[in-house]
Amino acid sequence: MGVNYHEYLREKMMPHIWCSGCTHGIVTKALIRAIDKAKLDKNKVVVVSGIGCASRMPGYLDFNTLHTTHGRALAFATGVKLANPDLHLIVVSGDGDAVAIGGNHFIHACNRNIDMTLVVLNNNIYGMTGGQRSPTTYEGDISSTSVYGSIGSPVDVVNLALGAGATFVARTTSYHVQQLESYIYSGIVHKGFSVIDAVSACYTAYGRRNKQRYKSSVDMLNYMKNNSVNISAAREKNPDELKGKIIVGIFRDSIEPEYCEEYSKMVNKIKSR
Amino acid sequence: MADIRFIQGNEACALGAIYAGCRFFAGYPITPSSEIAEMLSEELPLVDGAFIQMEDEIAAMAAVIGGSLAGKKSMTATSGPGMSLKLENLGYACITEIPCVIVNVQRGGPSTGLPTSPAQADIMQARWGTHGDHPIIAVCPSSVSEMFTETVRAFNLAEMFRTPVIVLSDEIIGHMREKIVIPEEGEIPIVNRKKPKVSPEEYKPFKGEEDYVPPMAAFGEGYRYHVTGLSHNEEGFPIQSGELVHQMNVRMHNKIYKNLDKILKNEVYMCDDAEVIIFAIGGSARSSKGAIRHLREEGIKAGLFRPLTIWPFPEDELRRVCSKAKNVLVVEMNLGQIVFEVERVLGCTGVRVDGLFDSSGEPFTPLSVANRVKEIIKR
Structure with missing residues (x-):
């Protein structure tokens, strides 16, 4: 049996704001399937977001939903989780939201290893504000604030998460829908802070300006298909061979002390003194 | 036996918070307010409350709003430079009507200014610091005892009107030591936010009652509503209609300005x-x-x-x-x-x-x- 999406959507909020060719809807559906598979009680799920196209997602989902300020979703989510650890926290964020304005919160949420799942809908651009360069825009690519080509190499969301200490880190793309569902599910059931870098496509604000790679929105999915390299295969290749490739897979899956549990242990310890 | 102590204003603030029912604190170190965080890091675990030191002042304010949405009375404390950072999410707490308390132990400014000396130069910041039209409540203690009682009153007002309340203190009041008689339990009435009396299907999280204040369900209680910093309708969903936006702003204004008899104190x-x-x-x-x-x-x-x-x-x-x-x-x-x-x-x-x-x-x-x-x- 497939998932009954109607059960999870606030259908009166449709149509959504996303453009045709945008793949945020694909990530949304993967998230719904993952939540369904994890059999979470809808009343106990809190979906938190910041600002941007991706951050509009919670408004369409029938959970406790919190659409916050730009970049701050993880900090809000941390407050909710610590105040009530029984809740399941899922944070959705764009690339600018997660690693530019929200970079500090991203680093410390990874480091704190608080039990929540962050899905970064990474489309390499600020879509909502009109296609400005983001921290994950590819070098040389055209955006409305890098009209002569973006300078400098993009931030690697996965490497940042690994460096900051996230205990579950994975990446895949909107093309790999089953893998995406599977990784989000693994992130949700993982006890600790999980990051899923979900490569998404924005044709309207990004693809359209970079016709050297994308002739159409479908090309953006084809690019994901043709340029994704699994992490195990990537290990066999040299850096030159991996240039422009999207390395997909689970980069880390480890169990470390979780923040709320450690806090609770501390409370019990001092109260029994 | 009366509980008589000789303590700092900042310590009295922390004890007042616990008395008022504060069970969640998120903060970031800053002079001259840090003693509030330090004391609550010690006291909150003893009453099954949660304390967290966040990565910055912005995050602390965000976490406090999250804590309140999860049903806990929540507070943060800071001083000028930190207050400037909190203003972003203070505005969010205003538009989403999240009860919480923000303590500003004022020091000299502008910018880093005089970290260890008093000032009262954030008075207008407290009123107008965050962008956009918004009502705000700010209370001003003038003694160590009042750091306790005004913190309690700040929580009561926050809960009563579903709004952030600023405790606008200063370094003199925060750091001086005085005798204080800790009120007994029940001596000061404690107010808790109104909860919805209707079913989740009928619940409108931003529909004001006769006092203009909407009842507030906590996340996890089965109401599954939407909270956004965008201008929203009574259900909490974003709107573009100028008329509805104006109505929302006017109701939020009225809930403070039509209830002055419950808020003002001189x-x-x-x-x-x-x-x-x-x-x-x-x-x-x-x-x-x-x-x-x-x-x-x-x-x-x-x-x-x-x-x-x-x-x-x-x-x-x-x-x-x-x-x-x-x-x-x-x-x-x-x-x-x-x-x-x-x-x-x-x-x-x-x-x-x-x-x-x-x-x-x-x-x-x-x-x-x-x-x-x-x-x-x-x-």
């Missing part, structure tokens, strides 16, 4: 026969009170009007108390801020308004206040 000291009334809050009010005693001994009829709620501004009461006075002297540790509000209110009443301003980071001496009073009545 100390009126020796004003009945006063020819000159000093307007002061916090640390400045203490020096002013000393000055008034000196002046009275010399036969000068001076009094003190001290708002404990500075925002919303106590317009009617100020006008009433000052109706027979000839002069009003506004004493503030800044270069002149609240004086403009006093002038606005008393402007057409014939009372002459003067100021005594200082931004040196040194508290006023009673003598300096008394001398200024003598100066203005001599003219």
Whole structure:
């Protein structure tokens, strides 16, 4: 049996704001399937977001939903989780939201290893504000604030998460829908802070300006298909061979002390003194 | 046996928070407010509350809003530079009507300014610091005891009106030590937010009741509603309609300004026969009170009007108390801020308004206040 999406959507909020060719809807559906598979009680799920196209997602989902300020979703989510650890926290964020304005919160949420799942809908651009360069825009690519080509190499969301200490880190793309569902599910059931870098496509604000790679929105999915390299295969290749490739897979899956549990242990310890 | 202690204002604030039912604190270290965080990191675990030190002031304010949405009475504490950072999410708490308490132990500014010295230069920031039209409540303690009681009152007002409340203290009040009698349980009434009485299907999280305040369900209680910083309808979903946006803003304004009788609080000291009334809050009010005693001994009829709620501004009461006075002297540790509000209110009443301003980071001496009073009545 497939998932009954109607059960999870606030259908009166449709149509959504996303453009045709945008793949945020694909990530949304993967998230719904993952939540369904994890059999979470809808009343106990809190979906938190910041600002941007991706951050509009919670408004369409029938959970406790919190659409916050730009970049701050993880900090809000941390407050909710610590105040009530029984809740399941899922944070959705764009690339600018997660690693530019929200970079500090991203680093410390990874480091704190608080039990929540962050899905970064990474489309390499600020879509909502009109296609400005983001921290994950590819070098040389055209955006409305890098009209002569973006300078400098993009931030690697996965490497940042690994460096900051996230205990579950994975990446895949909107093309790999089953893998995406599977990784989000693994992130949700993982006890600790999980990051899923979900490569998404924005044709309207990004693809359209970079016709050297994308002739159409479908090309953006084809690019994901043709340029994704699994992490195990990537290990066999040299850096030159991996240039422009999207390395997909689970980069880390480890169990470390979780923040709320450690806090609770501390409370019990001092109260029994 | 009464619980009598000799403690700092900041410690009294932390104890007041626990008394009020605060069970969640998120903060970031900053002088001269850090003792509040330090004490709550010790006290909250003992009452099954949660304390977290966040990565920055912005995150601390965000976490506090999250904690409140999850059903816990929540607080953060900071000073000028941190307050500037909290303003972003303070506005979010205003538009989403999240009860919470923000303590600002004021220090000298602008910017890093004088970290260990007092000032009262964030008065207008408290009112208008976050962008957009928004009502705000700010309370001003003037003693260690009041750091306790005003923190309790701040929580009560936050819960009653579903709004952020600022405790606008200063370094004098935060760091000085005084005797305090800790109130017994039940001595000060504690207010808890209204919960919805309807089913989740019927619940409108942003529909005001007769007092303009909407009942608030916590996340996890089965109501599954949407919270957004965008202008929203009664269900909580984003809207574009100018009419509905205006309605939302007006209701949020009304819930404060139509309930002033429950929010305003003033100390009126020796004003009945006063020819000159000093307007002061916090640390400045203490020096002013000393000055008034000196002046009275010399036969000068001076009094003190001290708002404990500075925002919303106590317009009617100020006008009433000052109706027979000839002069009003506004004493503030800044270069002149609240004086403009006093002038606005008393402007057409014939009372002459003067100021005594200082931004040196040194508290006023009673003598300096008394001398200024003598100066203005001599003219």
